[in-house]
Amino acid sequence: MKKWGELALGIVTSIGGFLEVGSIATSAQGGAEFGYQLAWVLLLGTLSLAMLMEMTGRLAAVSKRTYADLLRERFGFRFFVVPLVAVFVVSLLVLMSEIGGVAIALQMASGIDFRWWAIPIALLGWFLLWRGNFSIVEQGTAMLGLVAISFAVGALVLHPTWPTLGRALLPSLPSHDHARYWYLAVAILGASISPYLYLFYSAGAVEDEWTIEHLSVNRVTAGAGNVFGGGLAIAALVTAALVLAPRGIRVEHYEQIALLLATPLGRTGFVLFIATLFVTCFGATLEIVLAMAYLLAQGFGWSWSENLKPGKDARFSTSYSVLILLAALPIALGADPLSLTNISMVLTAASLPVTVVPLLVLMNDGDILSSHVNGWPSNLALVVMGLLSLVLLVAALPLQLLGGG
Amino acid sequence: MGALRLFHDVIDAQLVDRHQEKIGRVDELLLELEEGKPPRVATIVIGGAARARRVGRWMVACHRAVHALFGQHEEHESRVQFEAVRCIADTIELDVEADALDSMHLEQWLATHIICRIPGASGERK
Numbered sequence: 001m002k003k004w005g006e007l008a009l010g011i012v013t014s015i016g017g018f019l020e021v022g023s024i025a026t027s028a029q030g031g032a033e034f035g036y037q038l039a040w041v042l043l044l045g046t047l048s049l050a051m052l053m054e055m056t057g058r059l060a061a062v063s064k065r066t067y068a069d070l071l072r073e074r075f076g077f078r079f080f081v082v083p084l085v086a087v088f089v090v091s092l093l094v095l096m097s098e099i100g101g102v103a104i105a106l107q108m109a110s111g112i113d114f115r116w117w118a119i120p121i122a123l124l125g126w127f128l129l130w131r132g133n134f135s136i137v138e139q140g141t142a143m144l145g146l147v148a149i150s151f152a153v154g155a156l157v158l159h160p161t162w163p164t165l166g167r168a169l170l171p172s173l174p175s176h177d178h179a180r181y182w183y184l185a186v187a188i189l190g191a192s193i194s195p196y197l198y199l200f201y202s203a204g205a206v207e208d209e210w211t212i213e214h215l216s217v218n219r220v221t222a223g224a225g226n227v228f229g230g231g232l233a234i235a236a237l238v239t240a241a242l243v244l245a246p247r248g249i250r251v252e253h254y255e256q257i258a259l260l261l262a263t264p265l266g267r268t269g270f271v272l273f274i275a276t277l278f279v280t281c282f283g284a285t286l287e288i289v290l291a292m293a294y295l296l297a298q299g300f301g302w303s304w305s306e307n308l309k310p311g312k313d314a315r316f317s318t319s320y321s322v323l324i325l326l327a328a329l330p331i332a333l334g335a336d337p338l339s340l341t342n343i344s345m346v347l348t349a350a351s352l353p354v355t356v357v358p359l360l361v362l363m364n365d366g367d368i369l370s371s372h373v374n375g376w377p378s379n380l381a382l383v384v385m386g387l388l389s390l391v392l393l394v395a396a397l398p399l400q401l402l403g404g405g
Numbered sequence: 406m407g408a409l410r411l412f413h414d415v416i417d418a419q420l421v422d423r424h425q426e427k428i429g430r431v432d433e434l435l436l437e438l439e440e441g442k443p444p445r446v447a448t449i450v451i452g453g454a455a456r457a458r459r460v461g462r463w464m465v466a467c468h469r470a471v472h473a474l475f476g477q478h479e480e481h482e483s484r485v486q487f488e489a490v491r492c493i494a495d496t497i498e499l500d501v502e503a504d505a506l507d508s509m510h511l512e513q514w515l516a517t518h519i520i521c522r523i524p525g526a527s528g529e530r531k
Binding site: 063064065069072073076077078080081130131132133300301302303304306307308309310311312314315317318 | 416417418419420426427428429430432456459460461464495511512513515516519520521523525526527528529530531
């Protein structure tokens, strides 16, 4: 019975966890400018993330150790510095974007400028991390995150043309604006596959004391959960294609994205959009801050757990306290949340090789996984992912210059 | 265990004290060289400077800069004799007290001066 509870929870977590500021913004831009055409990128991102989460979850359930822990131990500190710095920098940028997303949601609800909300949001987030334990953070954000289902409702109300959407799930070349198309493709991939997601997931498996018994829970969570979550991102793209594209609106402000739900669902849609933006970005804020503190603590061997009182893991709790306030500063000083989001999604995509490629080594290490090492299909998929991540690394910056803005 | 692979099983491994509290990782492993005797694995080093030396000169410079920024002149490093090793498995257990280690300076300083002054920090589990 408990297993089923965990299963349901896992699926809910992934649904709530998938959609956040990055996915909402990039899907909306993609739909507004290219209709359904970029749907295949969301499918690719969803499948890749599901695979990475299944593997890091399996690694944690079998070895009872987190991905960051094994990265340091198996590759040594000299190598570990690279993913540490890369993931740290991009996660900090994504964290700023998420705080920006929450602040924009509050601005839309209250009329008070988003800059005033950044510090209160950080303090509220800090308070929850300080007092709450891991399940409160995980389950609370997951349950509330279900409000994101309103994107699916919005898409259905607008009656999408299913055959066209079906065809868009296969890659195709754009008829115009090549640079912009590929730029958005990279940004969507960066938004779907964020390293903080699988670092958080593998640390969560250890926090929840997963064992080999949880391998089936892990498979279903990573698989079904991400497919639902990715489905919601596709729904956001579909609504943008049906609401923004025909009116020739290019997304330049978050307020425009509210039209995605306000057009099909009216005033309720507007409120649902604000709620979705607030809840998913706030949930992601908590998860990213924790993922960054986990990365530091596990990499350096400090005491860490969101289930311990802060006095028991002082360096860990100092890390999340400082980080959440630090990330709120640029927003408080008026940084534009939407441009910040776009840049951080592209940089996230560029950072993927350093966390994807080492996984190929770890997932084939019999000392760690014994009989649960990767089979050839998983390895093949991981090699493809690794190659894709290298392409993203090379292409990200040129595309930012050519197609960004 | 018959043989121990130092590079694989010891370097960078998670260290815990005798109460299973996490106390850092094996940042450096020293051999003892004594005239007329074969070299012997002697010391586990835990500390930022040792870690930085493994990466390269630029990391040592970064490490110094961070120390200078916070007005720290002392290097808080622990050197534990290999004889203190009690168990080598997923973690390496050392027969030491976390509180007695110099490398735990920052953890202790943060705990007493900052974290525990904020309400809700004390106790065991949330």
